[in-house]
Amino acid sequence: xxxxxAVIAFLMILSACSSNQTDPTDGSSGQEGQxxxxxxxxxxxxxxxxxxSYVNEMEDCGAQYHDNANVPRDPYEIFGEAGANLIRxxxxxxxxxxxxxxxxxxxxxxxRAKALGMQVLLDFHYSDTWADPAKQEIPTAWVSQLDxxxxxxxxxxxxxxxxxxxxxxxxxxxxxxxxxxxxxxxILQQGELEWPIDWVRNAALLNKxxxxxxxxxxxxxxxxxxxxxIAQPENALWWFQKATDAGVLDYDWIGLSYYPLWSEYGxxxxxxxxxxxxxxxxxxxxxxxxxxxxxxxxxxxxxxxxGSDALVAGFPASxxxxxxxxxxxxxxxxNSGGEGLIYWEPAWVSTNCGTLWAQGSHWDNAxxxxxxxxxxKAMEFYNAGIK
Numbered sequence: 001x002x003x004x005x006a007v008i009a010f011l012m013i014l015s016a017c018s019s020n021q022t023d024p025t026d027g028s029s030g031q032e033g034q035x036x037x038x039x040x041x042x043x044x045x046x047x048x049x050x051x052x053s054y055v056n057e058m059e060d061c062g063a064q065y066h067d068n069a070n071v072p073r074d075p076y077e078i079f080g081e082a083g084a085n086l087i088r089x090x091x092x093x094x095x096x097x098x099x100x101x102x103x104x105x106x107x108x109x110x111x112r113a114k115a116l117g118m119q120v121l122l123d124f125h126y127s128d129t130w131a132d133p134a135k136q137e138i139p140t141a142w143v144s145q146l147d148x149x150x151x152x153x154x155x156x157x158x159x160x161x162x163x164x165x166x167x168x169x170x171x172x173x174x175x176x177x178x179x180x181x182x183x184x185x186x187i188l189q190q191g192e193l194e195w196p197i198d199w200v201r202n203a204a205l206l207n208k209x210x211x212x213x214x215x216x217x218x219x220x221x222x223x224x225x226x227x228x229x230i231a232q233p234e235n236a237l238w239w240f241q242k243a244t245d246a247g248v249l250d251y252d253w254i255g256l257s258y259y260p261l262w263s264e265y266g267x268x269x270x271x272x273x274x275x276x277x278x279x280x281x282x283x284x285x286x287x288x289x290x291x292x293x294x295x296x297x298x299x300x301x302x303x304x305x306x307g308s309d310a311l312v313a314g315f316p317a318s319x320x321x322x323x324x325x326x327x328x329x330x331x332x333x334x335n336s337g338g339e340g341l342i343y344w345e346p347a348w349v350s351t352n353c354g355t356l357w358a359q360g361s362h363w364d365n366a367x368x369x370x371x372x373x374x375x376x377k378a379m380e381f382y383n384a385g386i387k
Contacts, residue, residue, distance in 0.1 A: 046330070047286060047340030048385035049086035049121070050079050050368075054348040056108060057100040061353035066374040075347050078375060080116040083385030087113040088121040088288060088342050090181065093139035093159065095128050097356070103163065110172045121227070121288070121342070122167075122174035124160060124209070125181045126188060133184040133231050136193065146190055149201045153208035156188070160212035168220050176225040178288075179209035182257060183228065184235050203246035210250050227253035229288060233273035234264045240281055254281065257289035257344075258329070261310040267328060274336035286340035287333055291366040292325040293317040294378065299350040299371045300360025317365075319377035326381040343381075349373050 055075050065075040079087075089109050092101045099105065110120050125131040128139050138146055145151040160179075167173050180187050186197045187205055210226050217224040228243070228251050230236040236256055254277050260266060265273055278285050293306045296317045308317070315321040315328070330341050346368035350360045364371065368379050 045339065046334060046385070047086040047119075047342070048084050048382045049088055049286075049288070049340060049342030050084050050346050050382075051088040051090070051289070051342055051344045052076065052079070052109065052113075052347055053088070053090045053101055053123075054345055055112075056105055057098075057353070058347060058349055058351055061351035063347075063349050063351050063373060065347065065349075065369060066372070068375045068377075068379060070374050074112075076112045076116055076118075078379070079346075079382065080118055082375075082379050083382035084118060085385050086119045086121060086176075086340065086342065088123060089113075090123045090125055091163070092125050093128050094141060097129070103166070107167065107170065107172060110167065110174065111170075114172065119176070120172075120174040121176040121178065123178040123181050123229070123288075124163075126156065126159075126209075131180070131187075132182040133235075134193070136180075136183065136185050136187050136189045138188045138190050142188070143190065146188070149204050152188060153205050156205055157208040157212045160209050161216060164213065164216040164224075168216065173216070173220065173222060173224065175223075176227055176253065177213045178227045178229050178255060179206055179213065179251070181229055182231040184231055184239060197242065199242060199246035203243065203248050206243070206248050207250070210248075214250065225253050225284075226251040227255040227286070227288070229255035229257070231257040231289075232263045232265075233258060233270060233277070236277055237273060240277065244281065252284055254278075254283050254285045255288040256285070258287045259290060259306075259310070260312050261306070267312050267325075267332065270329075271332045271336040274333060274338050278337045285333075285336075285338040286342065287329065287338065288340075288342045289344040290326075290329060290341065291344050291346075291363070292322045292378075293365045294319045294322040294367075294370065294376050295365045297365060297371070299364040300358075302350075302355060302358035302360035302362045302364070304365045305362050306366045319370075322366075322368075322376060322378040323380055326378055330381070330384070343368065 064072050067073045067078050089106050090101050091106045095102055113120050127137045142155050185193045186202045213224050213226050230239050233256055274285055296308055298304050311317055315325040333341055345363050348361050348363040349367055349369050350364040368376050370376055
């Protein structure tokens with residue numbers, strides 16, 4: 001595949017992550033006193049999060065992050081001191097194509113977050129690579145059991161349990177766990193996605209993952225929130241109904257990816273879907289992925305995914321516009337009863353390293369660091385997370 005074709009393919013996959021999908025069957029911080037009180041059961045508590053899955057790799061690629069005073073800092077400290085209280089991290093099963101987002105890399109990241117008193121949301125992709133609405137590729141090691149739901153469920157349970165148990169042994173248990181990433185389609189498939197969803201199979205697998213989290217939490221005498229994550233609120237409306245009907249009930253959180261560019265719901269309308277999901281299923285809700293451009297300029301050879309078509313009226317592609325968007329979305333989430341907002345990949349800056357598709361970053365215009373790797377004004381979003 002040539003470079004242009006590869007980039008186009010990547011853009012199509014990312015667009016699908018938040019596409020207008022419908023169901024085919026239906027037609028305490030290291031800086032003491034800066035964080036909010038760590039009491040997530042308090043109805044006034046709100047999670048201000050950042051997905052920092054790329055940080056270790058970016059640092060190894062030479063990225064140096066600067067705070068808003070342009071002082072070089074540990075990026076985790078930048079976010080923690082700004083007011084972030086939750087760090088999200090992805091985990092791939094056996095990503096032989098990269099040295100990152102594997103177990104050892106994730107363990108390093110969790111340790112960095114917890115050292116600063118921030119909570120952790122661990123995102124199991126249940127794949128060796130990116131899982132999203134366009135791709136739910138089964139780990140290579142599990143392919144032989146693809147058609148045996150019981151055996152596959154046992155593998156999923158064992159992997160989830162053993163991963164969390166190993167983290168527990170090092171005092172690194174996450175406070176929340178995603179059982180799958182953007183699981184709009186059926187999980188653990190091979191190649192082209194199968195539609196409609198086989199809910200007998202899908203429910204059995206998801207419930208195995210959930211049980212593994214519950215078992216570890218019980219054995220370790222702690223609480224771990226279980227989250228199910230769907231891309232775009234319109235898809236969550238049908239998906240959670242199907243899941244409920246199929247017996248997927250024992251979860252705590254509805255996690256959503258929300259990008260206005262790819263959603264039926266504009267920024268002013270999204271509260272309708274959020275509140276419907278909360279009241280219908282009596283679950284907590286958090287937007288675990290969103291982003292907004294601070295510029296339309298590209299810093300490298302990797303085409304940017306969010307362009308002018310991602311802009312929302314009243315919020316220009318500027319640091320001020322980026323901050324305004326985040327504050328507005330936070331208000332929408334809170335007013336509808338939601339309890340958190342996580343920015344997706346705010347530290348995926350441009351470096352000399354490459355992706356699967358090009359050199360640089362496809363997100364450099366939508367990070368919370370400018371092209372000189374200095375924190376943008378939108379980092380002020382996290383200020384509300386400070387006491």
